[in-house]
Amino acid sequence: MTDMEFKEKLNKLEHIINEHKNQQGALMPVLHETQELFGYLPEEAQKRISEVLDISMAEIYGVATFYSRFTLKPRGKYTIGVCLGTACYVKNSQGIIDKIKKEIKVGAGETTDDGLFTLEATRCIGCCGLAPVMTIGEDVYGKIAPEDVVDILKKYQA
Amino acid sequence: MEMYRSHVMICRGTGCTSSNSEQIVKNFEELIKKHGLDNEVVVERTGCFGLCALGPIVIIYPEASFYSLVKPEDVEEIVNEHLIKGRVVKRLLYAETVENDTIKSIDEVDFYKKQVRVALRNCGVINPENIDEYIAFDGYKALEKVLTSMTPAEVIDTIKRSGLKGRGGGGFPTGTKWEFAAKSQADQKYVLCNADEGDPGAFMDRSVLEGDPHAVIEAMTIAAFAIGASQGYVYVRAEYPIAVKRLAIAISQAREYGLLGQNIMDTGFNFDLEIRLGAGAFVCGEETALIASIEGERGMPRPRPPFPAVKGLFGKPTLLNNVETYANITQIINNGAEWFASMGTEKSKGTKVFALGGKINNTGLVEIPMGTTMREVIFEIGGGIPNGKKYKAAQTGGPSGGCIPMEHIDVPIDYDNLIALGSMMGSGGLIVMDEDNCMVDIARFFLDFTVDESCGKCTPCREGTKRMLEILDRIVEGKGKDGDIERLESLANNIKNSALCGLGQTAPNPVLSTLKYFRDEYEAHINEKRCPAGVCQGLAKYTIIADKCKGCGICAKQCPVTAISGKAKTPYLIANDKCAKCGVCLEKCPFGAIIKA
Numbered sequence: 120m121t122d123m124e125f126k127e128k129l130n131k132l133e134h135i136i137n138e139h140k141n142q143q144g145a146l147m148p149v150l151h152e153t154q155e156l157f158g159y160l161p162e163e164a165q166k167r168i169s170e171v172l173d174i175s176m177a178e179i180y181g182v183a184t185f186y187s188r189f190t191l192k193p194r195g196k197y198t199i200g201v202c203l204g205t206a207c208y209v210k211n212s213q214g215i216i217d218k219i220k221k222e223i224k225v226g227a228g229e230t231t232d233d234g235l236f237t238l239e240a241t242r243c244i245g246c247c248g249l250a251p252v253m254t255i256g257e258d259v260y261g262k263i264a265p266e267d268v269v270d271i272l273k274k275y276q277a
Numbered sequence: 278m279e280m281y282r283s284h285v286m287i288c289r290g291t292g293c294t295s296s297n298s299e300q301i302v303k304n305f306e307e308l309i310k311k312h313g314l315d316n317e318v319v320v321e322r323t324g325c326f327g328l329c330a331l332g333p334i335v336i337i338y339p340e341a342s343f344y345s346l347v348k349p350e351d352v353e354e355i356v357n358e359h360l361i362k363g364r365v366v367k368r369l370l371y372a373e374t375v376e377n378d379t380i381k382s383i384d385e386v387d388f389y390k391k392q393v394r395v396a397l398r399n400c401g402v403i404n405p406e407n408i409d410e411y412i413a414f415d416g417y418k419a420l421e422k423v424l425t426s427m428t429p430a431e432v433i434d435t436i437k438r439s440g441l442k443g444r445g446g447g448g449f450p451t452g453t454k455w456e457f458a459a460k461s462q463a464d465q466k467y468v469l470c471n472a473d474e475g476d477p478g479a480f481m482d483r484s485v486l487e488g489d490p491h492a493v494i495e496a497m498t499i500a501a502f503a504i505g506a507s508q509g510y511v512y513v514r515a516e517y518p519i520a521v522k523r524l525a526i527a528i529s530q531a532r533e534y535g536l537l538g539q540n541i542m543d544t545g546f547n548f549d550l551e552i553r554l555g556a557g558a559f560v561c562g563e564e565t566a567l568i569a570s571i572e573g574e575r576g577m578p579r580p581r582p583p584f585p586a587v588k589g590l591f592g593k594p595t596l597l598n599n600v601e602t603y604a605n606i607t608q609i610i611n612n613g614a615e616w617f618a619s620m621g622t623e624k625s626k627g628t629k630v631f632a633l634g635g636k637i638n639n640t641g642l643v644e645i646p647m648g649t650t651m652r653e654v655i656f657e658i659g660g661g662i663p664n665g666k667k668y669k670a671a672q673t674g675g676p677s678g679g680c681i682p683m684e685h686i687d688v689p690i691d692y693d694n695l696i697a698l699g700s701m702m703g704s705g706g707l708i709v710m711d712e713d714n715c716m717v718d719i720a721r722f723f724l725d726f727t728v729d730e731s732c733g734k735c736t737p738c739r740e741g742t743k744r745m746l747e748i749l750d751r752i753v754e755g756k757g758k759d760g761d762i763e764r765l766e767s768l769a770n771n772i773k774n775s776a777l778c779g780l781g782q783t784a785p786n787p788v789l790s791t792l793k794y795f796r797d798e799y800e801a802h803i804n805e806k807r808c809p810a811g812v813c814q815g816l817a818k819y820t821i822i823a824d825k826c827k828g829c830g831i832c833a834k835q836c837p838v839t840a841i842s843g844k845a846k847t848p849y850l851i852a853n854d855k856c857a858k859c860g861v862c863l864e865k866c867p868f869g870a871i872i873k874a
Contacts, residue, residue, distance in 0.1 A: 143591055144553070146573035151515065151554055174573075185575040185732075186556030188515055204477030205672065205708045206634030208722055242557065243477035244516055246292040247634035248329025248641055259295035 120157075128156050132164055136171045145172055146182060150189055159190045187242075195230040195237035197275050199223075200254040204243025211265070212251035216240055218265040219253075222272060235276070281319040283360060284338040285309075288401060290325030290487050291480070291519055292641075293332035297349060301333055304352035309360070318360055324488015326401035328388055329641035331371060336383075336401070343383045345371040387657050388639050393620065395628045396444075396481070396604035397644045400488030405523050408530040411491040417536055419610035420495050423502055424544045432503040433459060436606070438614035440626030445471055445562070445599030446677065446703045447779070448625075448692040454596065457586035458504040461594035466506035468497050468548075469590065469597040471567055472513035472520070475559040476675030477726065479706035481630040482600035484642055486513065486520035489604065490527035494537065494550060496606035501548040504596050508549060512567050515554040524552060559676075559730035563778045564597045566732065577732045578778035599704070601630055621647030625691035633659050635708035636666065648689040651681055655709060666711040670794065674703030676723045676730075677783030679790025680716070699790040701783070715812035716795040717802050721749040723787035727780065738781030741772040745788060754815035757803035762792065817858050817873050823848040825870035832862035832871065 120128075135152045139145040149172065153164050160183050169176045183189045201207075201216040216227065219238060225231050227240040246252055249261025253271075260271055287293075287302050305320045326334050331345035335355070342365050344355065351369055358364045367375060373386040383389055394400075403410040411417075423432055437452025458466065470493060474482040486493065497509050513521055528550050531537040539547050553571050560566045561576040568590045570576040589595025605627060609617045618626045625647040631654060634640050638660030645654060655661065655671060662668050670680035679700035681688070688694050692702050710719065724746040733739045745768050748761050769785030776782045792799060801807045808816040821832070821841075826848040833841040833849055840856040843849030851862070851871075863871040 144571050144573040147553065147556065147570065151556065178574075182573070182575055186558050188557040205675065205706065205722070206478040206640070208477075209635040209708060209710055209714050209719070242475070242516070242559070243480070244291070245474070245480035245483045246295045246329070247478055247480060247632060248292045248332060249295055250634060250640070252295070261295060 125161075129163060129167070131156055132167060136168060140171060146174060146179070150179075150183060154189055159193050162191075192230075196235050197256045198237045198239055198254075200239045200241040200244070202242075202244050202250070202252045202254075203240045204247065204250075206243070206247035207251040210251045212253075214265045215251055215253060215263060215268060218268045219272070222268060236272075279319070281317060282339075283318040285318060285320045285360075286323045286336045286338065286401065287320065288324070288326050288332060288334045289322040289519070290329075290332075290400075290484055291517070292325065292329035293334060294519065296333050298333035300349040301335065301347055301352055304349050305356065308353060308356040312356065312361060314360060321404045322406070323403065324400040324405050325397075325484040325642060327392075327397065327484075327642040327644075328371075328639060330639050334371075340365060341383060342380070343371045343374050344369045387660065388641075388643070391649065391653060391658055392644050393628050393646050394644050395608050395617075395620075396485060396492075396601050396630055397488070397642065398608070399492065400484055400642075403489070405488050405490055406526050408491060408527065408534060411489070415607075415611060416491055417495055419607035420498055420536065421542060422610055423499050424542055424546055429459060429503045429505065432499065432610070435614045436503075436609060439609045439617040440614075440621070441602065441605055441609065441617065442625065442692060443598060444601035444605070444629065444704070446476075446674065446701065448702055451598060451602055454586065454598070455500060455503050457584070458506075458594055458596040461587050463594050465508070465591075465593045466504055467590045467593055467595045468501045468504065468506045468509040469567070469571070469595060470497055470509070470511040470513075470603060471562060471564070471597055471599040472511055472517075473555045473562045473567060474514060474517075474600070474704060475562045475730075476677075476704045476706045478634045478672075478675060478708045479632045479704045481632055481642055481705050483514075483517050483520050485600050485604045486517070486524050490520075490524045491531065492607060493524075493600055493603045494527055494531050496603035497550065498537065498541065498548050499606055499610065500596055500598070500603070502546060504594075506596065507547050508551075510551050510553050510571055510590070512553050512555060512561070512571055515556055521552065521554065528552070558732070559726070560732045560778070560780050563780055566778070567597065568595065575732070577734045578780070580777060601705070622689060622691045624693055629690065629702065629705060631705045631707045633707050633709070635672075636662055636711040636714070637709040638663050645690070647691045650687050650689050652686045654690070654707070655686070659709070662709065662711050666713065669710045669712055669714060670716065672700075672708045672710065672719070672787070673706065674701040674783075674786070675706045676726050677701060677779065677786055678703045678706075679786050680710070680719075680794060682794040699786070699793055701786070713810055713812070715753075715808055715810040716791040716798050717749065717808075718753055718810075718812050720788045720791045721746070721753055724749055724784070727784040731781065731784075735775075735777035735781060737772045737775040738777070738784060741768055741776075742781070742784050744768055745772075745785065749788070752799065752802045753808070753813040755802070755806045755813070756815075757799075757806075759803070761803055762796070762799055766792065811874065814858050814860070817860070818853060819851050819856060819858070819860070819863060819871055819873055821849050821851055822870050822872060825868050827868055827870070829867065831865050831867065835861045835865045837861065 230237040252261045335344040335347050358366050374381045433455045441451045442448040558576045561570045563578045565579040566576040585595040630644045670682045672680045728742045728746050731738045828846040838857045840852045
């Protein structure tokens with residue numbers, strides 16, 4: 120994101136905050152939309168939210184770090200989500216995430232040095248019929264085995 | 278509404294969508310247009326049919342041909358044969374519906390035969406993005422009846438007499454809950470819907486929201502009338518984008534039709550709804566934590582009393598039910614409390630939706646009358662265990678529940694029976710495990726989950742579950758000590774008795790239940806340093822079969838800790854004291870000469 124783009128997004132943020140300003144319990148919806156806009160919750164954005172909604176930075180930090188969906192750091196281009204819900208776990212999704220960790224050399228919750236992938240161990244995404252499941256961005260890969268991982272990742276590394 | 282000779286129903290639930298059912302929709306629409314059939318055949322995107330294992334699923338009416346595992350490239354054949362020539366494409370039909378060359382109705386196959394669909398009645402039947410279809414299936418009839426011919430007290434009495442209990446897990450009588458909220462006096466009350474379906478492996482609430490969102494809206498409006506509320510919130514997981522989208526569409530259509538907002542159906546009754554997104558915190562399924570989250574705070578539970586019915590959202594009296602509970606309400610109003618109470622067991626009335634997952638053939642969603650046995654669900658409806666493996670246990674109630682072993686498989690499912698077995702109904706996740714699953718590992722998995730999701734407010738849950746996890750980690754790594762089982766039991770009982778909320782109080786259940794039925798597996802891990810199912814890496818033992826080893830030396834070269842030695846062309850050996858149990862040797866051996874035990 121260039122400085123220009125960042126500034127533009129900060130302008131958009133003003134609209135988001137103002138739209139929710141008078142709503143009861145506005146913080147969560149504002150954080151959701153902010154994260155959608157920037158891809159994460161930059162400190163500058165948190166400061167603006169704090170000023171307009173009159174909520175302390177400490178409280179915003181508390182909320183932002185409590186919920187696993189919010190992130191304070193920029194993420195990779197693609198987020199790999201490996202479902203570790205029960206249905207996937209009993210069908211060896213642990214083996215899949217272990218294999219990915221080996222392949223891209225990052226742990227769960229981390230981003231690769233080239234900024235391509237962020238690896239997440241996710242909660243149940245609700246398509247247990249396809250277990251074990253992994254997602255890359257919007258793409259869903261179901262009924263996979265650890266051996267399939269390399270070929271799937273290749274599609275995104277080109 | 279337009280009339281069509283054929284309806285092509287394509288599942289756009291999360292499971293089928295993940296297997297590309299949107300492309301199937303597009304192909305159908307394109308080909309139907311190309312053949313000039315768009316005035317005769319209509320394509321509908323529906324909610325979940327339940328049989329997720331065989332998705333994507335396409336059903337064509339009026340024949341009710343049930344096509345399964347359909348690929349985008351199959352569409353042309355279905356259009357040419359079925360829609361143009363009227364010849365069903367047998368090769369793509371769900372195999373169970375074809376018997377001796379004749380085609381059975383879908384209601385006759387094992388998966389559907391024993392099901393009774395109340396909460397799921399419209400899923401897969403209507404297009405959830407079209408309110409007219411919902412109305413055509415008696416939608417908003419219950420609301421009309423309530424607003425024009427019943428008093429709030431009569432509504433509550435009907436729900437009470439139906440015997441409906443909360444489907445989110447606790448099983449508290451719904452009518453009583455409504456009564457409490459109705460009795461509280463306040464200028465403002467709220468009606469909430471808990472759609473923060475966090476139990477890993479349960480997805481019925483998602484399916485209802487995706488397949489029949491108006492059923493929830495209508496029921497919440499009825500609840501609002503009964504308790505005297507004017508504002509409602511649906512708290513739904515952000516991980517369910519399709520459900521959120523359909524619910525948003527449904528809310529705006531309901532407003533347009535005057536079924537939400539001011540002066541509903543010209544009766545002077547006002548009620549409106551807002552969607553609030555969760556952000557990935559399991560504890561927000563607990564009612565007071567969910568309320569805190571809607572208020573914009575960290576989702577931490579609050580001590581009860583005061584109960585939400587007295588002091589809930591923004592300090593006002595609040596009624597909270599889960600999605601599946603609401604999905605039953607309109608049917609109870611339309612068909613009567615007696616109809617609902619005629620299904621089920623003495624103390625658990627109606628039906629329950631279960632999400633079948635894990636080692637079972639027919640993974641998917643099923644709705645059965647209470648009192649159906651676990652055996653019927655797993656072996657008849659669910660089609661048994663794949664690959665000829667042996668059933669070991671089924672986990673119900675997710676991280677708050679426990680497992681049901683073979684010896685109790687004939688127990689009729691209801692709230693009390695499951696609790697007596699040391700498990701619980703929960704929200705309806707039912708994960709089947711076979712002989713290849715290690716029960717200690719499963720217990721560790723659930724504890725890992727609760728440690729991660731514990732909000733940190735009360736000490737028993739924050740510290741206690743962590744200590745339990747440390748002990749379990751030790752056991753699966755082969756470092757279990759004498760007395761570990763007793764330590765686990767004592768910690769578990771203390772946490773159960775002293776944690777603040779439901780999450781903490783039930784967190785030890787998976788450990789207690791596996792200890793109750795599979796104590797021998799724990800003992801094998803601790804005393805014999807052996808994992809009977811061969812799952813726990815730390816206890817694995819790798820051996821080279823001398824007869825199969827050609828002495829190529831690949832394993833020795835790959836071994837990161839030089840635990841393998843030998844001379845070329847003679848069988849190699851693994852030194853177990855050095856082995857790091859990484860499994861590379863087994864993976865790399867070209868002759869399959871290495872085994873793990």
